Amino acid sequence: MSSAGKIRPGYTRSLDLKNGCVEMAHGSGGRAMAQLIDQLFLAAFDNEFLRKMNDQACFQSFNGRMVMSTDSHVVTPLFFPGGNIGSLSVHGTINDIAMSGAKPCYLAASFILEEGFPLADLKRIVDSMAQAAQAAQVPIVTGDTKVVEKGSGDGVFITTTGIGTVPDGINISGENARPGDKILVSGTLGDHGIAILSLRENLSFHTSIQSDTAALHDLVACMIAVAPNIHVLRDPTRGGIATTLNEIALQSSVGMMLYENKLPIREPVSAACEFLGLDPLYIANEGKLVAICAPADAGKLLRAMQVHPLGENAALIGEVIEDTHCFVQMQTRFGGKRVVDWLSGEQLPRIC
Amino acid sequence: MKYIDEFRDGDLAQKIAANIASEADPRRNYHLMEFCGGHTHAISRYGIVDLLPDNVHMIHGPGCPVCVLPVGRVENAIQLARIPGLILCSYGDMLRIPTANGMSLLRAKAQSADVRMVYSSADAVKIAQENPQHQVVFFAIGFETTTPPTAVAIKQAQALGLNNFTVFCNHVLTPSAISHILQSPEVRQLGLVPLDGFIGPAHVSTVIGSQPYEYFAEEFQKPVVIAGFEPLDVMQAILMLIRQINEGRAEVENEFTRAVLPTGNIKAQLLVAEVFELRRTFEWRGLGLVPYSALKIKSDYADFDAEQRFQIPVVSIADNKACECGAILRGVKQPQDCKIFGTACTPENPIGSCMVSSEGACAAYYSYGRFREKPHATMKEN
Numbered sequence: 001m002s003s004a005g006k007i008r009p010g011y012t013r014s015l016d017l018k019n020g021c022v023e024m025a026h027g028s029g030g031r032a033m034a035q036l037i038d039q040l041f042l043a044a045f046d047n048e049f050l051r052k053m054n055d056q057a058c059f060q061s062f063n064g065r066m067v068m069s070t071d072s073h074v075v076t077p078l079f080f081p082g083g084n085i086g087s088l089s090v091h092g093t094i095n096d097i098a099m100s101g102a103k104p105c106y107l108a109a110s111f112i113l114e115e116g117f118p119l120a121d122l123k124r125i126v127d128s129m130a131q132a133a134q135a136a137q138v139p140i141v142t143g144d145t146k147v148v149e150k151g152s153g154d155g156v157f158i159t160t161t162g163i164g165t166v167p168d169g170i171n172i173s174g175e176n177a178r179p180g181d182k183i184l185v186s187g188t189l190g191d192h193g194i195a196i197l198s199l200r201e202n203l204s205f206h207t208s209i210q211s212d213t214a215a216l217h218d219l220v221a222c223m224i225a226v227a228p229n230i231h232v233l234r235d236p237t238r239g240g241i242a243t244t245l246n247e248i249a250l251q252s253s254v255g256m257m258l259y260e261n262k263l264p265i266r267e268p269v270s271a272a273c274e275f276l277g278l279d280p281l282y283i284a285n286e287g288k289l290v291a292i293c294a295p296a297d298a299g300k301l302l303r304a305m306q307v308h309p310l311g312e313n314a315a316l317i318g319e320v321i322e323d324t325h326c327f328v329q330m331q332t333r334f335g336g337k338r339v340v341d342w343l344s345g346e347q348l349p350r351i352c
Numbered sequence: 353m354k355y356i357d358e359f360r361d362g363d364l365a366q367k368i369a370a371n372i373a374s375e376a377d378p379r380r381n382y383h384l385m386e387f388c389g390g391h392t393h394a395i396s397r398y399g400i401v402d403l404l405p406d407n408v409h410m411i412h413g414p415g416c417p418v419c420v421l422p423v424g425r426v427e428n429a430i431q432l433a434r435i436p437g438l439i440l441c442s443y444g445d446m447l448r449i450p451t452a453n454g455m456s457l458l459r460a461k462a463q464s465a466d467v468r469m470v471y472s473s474a475d476a477v478k479i480a481q482e483n484p485q486h487q488v489v490f491f492a493i494g495f496e497t498t499t500p501p502t503a504v505a506i507k508q509a510q511a512l513g514l515n516n517f518t519v520f521c522n523h524v525l526t527p528s529a530i531s532h533i534l535q536s537p538e539v540r541q542l543g544l545v546p547l548d549g550f551i552g553p554a555h556v557s558t559v560i561g562s563q564p565y566e567y568f569a570e571e572f573q574k575p576v577v578i579a580g581f582e583p584l585d586v587m588q589a590i591l592m593l594i595r596q597i598n599e600g601r602a603e604v605e606n607e608f609t610r611a612v613l614p615t616g617n618i619k620a621q622l623l624v625a626e627v628f629e630l631r632r633t634f635e636w637r638g639l640g641l642v643p644y645s646a647l648k649i650k651s652d653y654a655d656f657d658a659e660q661r662f663q664i665p666v667v668s669i670a671d672n673k674a675c676e677c678g679a680i681l682r683g684v685k686q687p688q689d690c691k692i693f694g695t696a697c698t699p700e701n702p703i704g705s706c707m708v709s710s711e712g713a714c715a716a717y718y719s720y721g722r723f724r725e726k727p728h729a730t731m732k733e734n
Binding site: 261267270271274276332333334335336337338339341344 | 353356360362365366369396397398399400401402403471583698699700718719720721
């Protein structure tokens, strides 16, 4: 069973991707693992780096600055409206890289599988990762698989790591917000978190909301093309936009003032938050970004975002102000002001 | 969003604010207590204080169910949760309340106790159905609003013949707490807490109606305006209270007519009366022992009473000495008057219960209002 120096193991039978499930042997380094890699991961992610079957990917180094980022994904449930843990894990790391203004180049993916997990579900997840990576044109060039005993995991955990290159002259960082800067967001807030919450055990409610999971590097490239001097970019994932803005305020030693009536929030998201006692500002997004730029750049940046498919609901939502306390505040629609604080603990529902 | 946006309209708020400003007598102060944590939350979240003249002061009352539960009862719940094989269910905020030694239900959970957050008492019944080999205790708390659902859960468990479901009942009553505040020496004799009127509870009143407030409007000569939890409801109620005070009236008025009837929800009241009876006395955090202020499960339903099944001891634990939750819950102090507010006591590491629930005065001030370096209303003005 060898050809051109490559040894293809003689599997006794093909991987049962319909009815089979993950076994401890799939992580043992033996023939079963080789088969899983060959028939599932390699088949889906297929590219020149993986085909070499090495424990690492080897590629030419780049000139200039590079960024690297890693992100672990443990979402429950694994499948949700608008995506699954596979697409999410590709988008998550691409976005972390893109928020520096970088062009993402390669991804690595590491899987922790729980014994007994259906291979059919794993295939759906892997296929969705492959599609996401292909659509984003960022190949998954190396990876790893481990299997833990039943009860020691939650189906599948996926860690993705990526590298990218930063174009010359781009300096985007959380410490760059300056008083007077404008704060923009690329679209509606809270979609991902509400889509996930709607499926949680003992919370199931019907909603038309889909997760917004998406790779944002193309949107970022379009934004940089019109406004290379963007000061800050960040994707407001866990903790929502409130947490993201508080992080930036602290990094830049500034305050922020948001305008509640400018926040783009879909009505079903507002409604779900209303009856669950949650605040959409703290709900996770997976395909949105916050941009902070000089006032002179705000108009053209907003227009560039709005003509991109992932930014059509982009809005200018506030501005950076001087504040030694680094508070994020909000002018309420009602006419008052309030602090938009860090999320404390998990966002738990209120009682009455 | 329909039926929501109408009650959060900024233009209408400005009009009511203008009426309040023109009708409030500049020669006097108005001290209005909102009993409910829901109102405290709305006032902070929408920045209502920004729309009020300087002589209208909001005093935050004890109507946060998480805040008034004495630490001893939380300790009881933690002990229950530690019984091997027992599943303890409760509402979200309850899980974070710290006890004297820094333990909480969430920490007990991290140490392997089976503690589950539920959104409704029915979820706890479902958990009991699904786990017949485990004892399931619903840690029930709250005012009149959450009491009927607990009664329903007990009736459901009875109908299903569940022998593994019990309720650790901590339901308390609003009118007795308001009377207790009005009868306290701080209000009656010492004048430490000037109180000119009450914003009456929203959801509680949908159950008990507006009639139960007639007694203290009459007896203590304090106007009461029952108000919804939306910010315009609160603004309108403030205007109605100012009008009553200016005219020397002390009546019960209902701003929340879209949900509150004078007699309340009779069906819910009957259900509660069937399952629960008054306790002779119950400890409230901040208020101490308040006679006839809480409910216990009737002997007919003793099979579903965790206090009967598990021999839960009465534990009384004093608050941390530095914590002013007690005085804050009585309206004697404001959160900023507490030395540990925002320093040792924060939402991440709450020392007092008022910092735990978003309906607690301290958490509301901390999370929404601490950019105000000078407190808008302090007790020292009078």
